[in-house]
Amino acid sequence: xxxxxxxxxxxxxxxxxxxxxxxxxxxxxxxxxxxxxxxxxxxxxxxxxxxxxxxxxxxxxxxxxxxxxxxxxxxx
Numbered sequence: 001x002x003x004x005x006x007x008x009x010x011x012x013x014x015x016x017x018x019x020x021x022x023x024x025x026x027x028x029x030x031x032x033x034x035x036x037x038x039x040x041x042x043x044x045x046x047x048x049x050x051x052x053x054x055x056x057x058x059x060x061x062x063x064x065x066x067x068x069x070x071x072x073x074x075x076x
Contacts, residue, residue: 006073013064013072020060025052
């Protein structure tokens with residue numbers, strides 16, 4: 001049994017999350033600011049954060065784990 005095992009790289013996984021989440025957050029910031037121009041920052045965040053969390057849990061992280069598996073795993 002001379003098989004090399006592969007383990008996930010946290011740094012690569014974090015990089016992939018950053019690549020996917022940054023555009024989502026930026027787009028939401030512009031969209032929410034356009035609809036709520038006079039709202040305080042905390043109220044805008046109250047709308048944006050649940051959207052980002054749901055997108056990460058149900059879309060972004062599963063997509064990264066399924067489609068980017070070869071990139072996020074390294075030889076042990």
